Amino acid sequence: MILAELFVSGIGLTGLQRLLLMLPLCLSIALVYKTIRCERLGSVPLATLGLWVTIVLGMYSVGVGLWAAFAILV
Amino acid sequence: MPDRNPNAWVRMPIAGFLAWIIPGLGHIYLGHRMRGLILLVTISVTFWTGVAIGGVRGTVDPKERSLWFIAQLCTAGNTVSSFYLHQSVAARPSMNDEASVVPHWASVDVGVHYTGVAGLLNLLIIFDAIARAESSCSTGRKNGRSFNGETR
Numbered sequence: 696m697i698l699a700e701l702f703v704s705g706i707g708l709t710g711l712q713r714l715l716l717m718l719p720l721c722l723s724i725a726l727v728y729k730t731i732r733c734e735r736l737g738s739v740p741l742a743t744l745g746l747w748v749t750i751v752l753g754m755y756s757v758g759v760g761l762w763a764a765f766a767i768l769v
Numbered sequence: 770m771p772d773r774n775p776n777a778w779v780r781m782p783i784a785g786f787l788a789w790i791i792p793g794l795g796h797i798y799l800g801h802r803m804r805g806l807i808l809l810v811t812i813s814v815t816f817w818t819g820v821a822i823g824g825v826r827g828t829v830d831p832k833e834r835s836l837w838f839i840a841q842l843c844t845a846g847n848t849v850s851s852f853y854l855h856q857s858v859a860a861r862p863s864m865n866d867e868a869s870v871v872p873h874w875a876s877v878d879v880g881v882h883y884t885g886v887a888g889l890l891n892l893l894i895i896f897d898a899i900a901r902a903e904s905s906c907s908t909g910r911k912n913g914r915s916f917n918g919e920t921r
Contacts, residue, residue: 702817702851703858705824708876716822716879720886723815727890730807731897739807 721750777906781899788898791846792891795898799905808894816847816887823880825855837881843888843895851884 708716725746726739733739780799788795793809796802820828829851831838841848 699854702820702825702854705827705876705880706822707873708822708879710875713875713879716883719818720815720883723811724886724890726811727808727893730804730811731893736803736807 717754718751721754722747725750777903780902780906784898784902785895788891788895789843789845792844792894795895796901799898799901801901812844812887812891812894813847815890816841816844816851816884819880819883819885819887820851821880822883823877825851826858827877828880828884829855834881837885840885841888844891848884848888 722743725743729739729742729746730736733742784795784799786795787798791809792812793805793807796805796808798805822828829838829841829848831852838848841851
């Protein structure tokens with residue numbers, strides 16, 4: 696029951712924390728995808744790291760691009 | 770139509786069903802134990818992290834977030850147990866005040882994304898378990914090849 700209480704109320708987040716919480720979510724996506732795709736499990740960590748960096752850089756680039764477009768146009 | 774071992778018609782739905790109920794269980798059933806354990810831990814941790822961030826009442830809510838709930842349902846065991854927790858929390862007399870148990874919308878938003886993505890990732894895992902069951906039983910095809918013929 697004590698463990699269940701952890702999931703009842705949720706936690707408050709700042710804007711920066713919301714941005715940072717994208718990192719573990721992307722890591723989870725990369726890990727699941729590479730665990731499915733790689734035949735040898737030994738190659739999963741390195742492949743996951745590469746995909747994680749790609750996703751994070753891509754997502755932040757899109758975010759910065761949209762932010763810049765918004766700042767210029769509005 | 771590829772020749773299939775009759776076992777495939779039994780193993781494919783069982784692997785898919787087990788993967789749907791508990792992430793990775795389909796892989797464990799097929800003998801890929803370590804792969805199944807990695808998937809089980811990753812999906813479960815992602816899902817329950819989302820519930821912890823957003824709170825169970827805001828995150829797993831079939832009335833307010835029906836489309837996200839469908840995505841969450843792709844990992845049935847986690848979603849059903851969290852929905853049970855949602856119901857039991859809602860039944861508490863002290864929890865009638867919505868504002869006291871549903872955190873800020875930003876937290877709920879992050880929690881919903883975590884749980885929804887966990888469900889959609891489990892959909893990939895279900896398809897992979899079915900494909901592995903099919904390829905391990907089919908004749909005339911090498912093991913370790915996916916349904917699109919790509920070497921993994």
